[in-house]
Amino acid sequence: MTLQPFDYLEPKSLDEANAALGEYGSKAALLAGGTDLLVMMKSRIVNPKVVVNLKRIPGLGGIAAENGNIRLGTLTSFLTITNSTLIRARLPALAEAAGWLGSVQTRYQATVGGNQCRAAPSADSPPALIVLGAQVHLVGLEGARTVPLDEFFTGPGQTILAPGEILTEIRVPTPTSASGAAYLRHSVRPLMDLAIVNVAAAVVLDEEGRSFTDVRIALGAVAPTPMRAQKAEAALRGQAVDEHLLDQAAELAAGEAQPISDVRSSAEYRRAMVRLLTRRALDRALARANG
Numbered sequence: 001m002t003l004q005p006f007d008y009l010e011p012k013s014l015d016e017a018n019a020a021l022g023e024y025g026s027k028a029a030l031l032a033g034g035t036d037l038l039v040m041m042k043s044r045i046v047n048p049k050v051v052v053n054l055k056r057i058p059g060l061g062g063i064a065a066e067n068g069n070i071r072l073g074t075l076t077s078f079l080t081i082t083n084s085t086l087i088r089a090r091l092p093a094l095a096e097a098a099g100w101l102g103s104v105q106t107r108y109q110a111t112v113g114g115n116q117c118r119a120a121p122s123a124d125s126p127p128a129l130i131v132l133g134a135q136v137h138l139v140g141l142e143g144a145r146t147v148p149l150d151e152f153f154t155g156p157g158q159t160i161l162a163p164g165e166i167l168t169e170i171r172v173p174t175p176t177s178a179s180g181a182a183y184l185r186h187s188v189r190p191l192m193d194l195a196i197v198n199v200a201a202a203v204v205l206d207e208e209g210r211s212f213t214d215v216r217i218a219l220g221a222v223a224p225t226p227m228r229a230q231k232a233e234a235a236l237r238g239q240a241v242d243e244h245l246l247d248q249a250a251e252l253a254a255g256e257a258q259p260i261s262d263v264r265s266s267a268e269y270r271r272a273m274v275r276l277l278t279r280r281a282l283d284r285a286l287a288r289a290n291g
Contacts, residue, residue, distance in 0.1 A: 006050060006051050011054075018140060018166065029041075029050070030054060035110045035114075036120075054074070060168060063076060063086060070091060073169050074111060074168050078098040078115075091172060091181070093183040101115070116149065119225070126220060127199065127226050129172065131201060134149040135171045136169075137170070138161065140162055150228055153225035155225060178209065179288075181285050182282075196269075197219070197259075197274055199219055201216065201282045202215070202216045202217075203215050203282065204289070212238065212239055215236040216228065216233060219253065229253035231256055232249040232278065235248055247279065249282065253278040254272070254274045257270065257271055
């Protein structure tokens with residue numbers, strides 16, 4: 001199916017891009033990697049009158065360690081993330097999540113910022129970034145703001161982005177030595193498929209490595225948005241590491257999930273997979289925190 005006619009803009013600065021979005025409003029669409037946008041345009045799911053390409057704006061890509069954070073520019077591709085020695089060494093859970101996304105060709109094009117703004121409930125990167133404490137930096141006509149990623153999503157395909165606002169970067173706190181995180185997912189096919197369930201977990205241990213100082217668990221594809229399993233987190237936080245307690249946390253996470261039945265899976269199966277993957281993700285995060 002051919003694309004509907006549209007105007008095309010290549011702003012050279014954020015101010016130009018913000019102004020274009022302010023002028024055209026809901027008739028405009030931002031182009032980052034385009035792996036979702038072009039498919040949706042061909043399928044007539046969206047029909048923008050104007051496409052605003054962000055790729056000519058300097059400073060929106062790249063990975064850097066700065067000011068106690070690891071910065072991901074919004075245009076950073078998932079292939080860049082999977083190939084980054086910094087990400088693999090310091091944020092292996094994110095590298096795991098990025099490696100699941102589509103084909104090599106898709107990962108070459110798809111961007112980390114676009115993946116957040118697409119706000120698909122089954123997306124791979126949001127759960128991993130959420131447990132890592134990521135924040136998103138948003139720039140709009142009224143100025144800039146920074147918000148936690150777990151407050152960014154409001155529904156399937158929906159975010160808190162205001163009209164004219166652009167996600168410019170993602171900031172992830174540099175993990176401490178006593179921390180570990182992991183990402184796991186289940187799908188019918190190993191690659192080139194959407195997740196039926198995905199789970200990320202991050203733990204911080206005390207100096208002796210015997211108790212949980214902090215725990216984050218995020219679930220994907222089992223609610224309208226990526227969600228924190230807060231009851232499961234609370235069951236572990238401040239407690240000694242214990243196999244029975246880990247089982248209990250996995251059970252609580254399954255109970256917190258809000259899955260639906262669809263052509264891909266039943267709600268009961270998704271809930272069972274949340275229980276299994278949460279337990280495995282916690283085990284892997286613990287091993288990394290101790291290793």
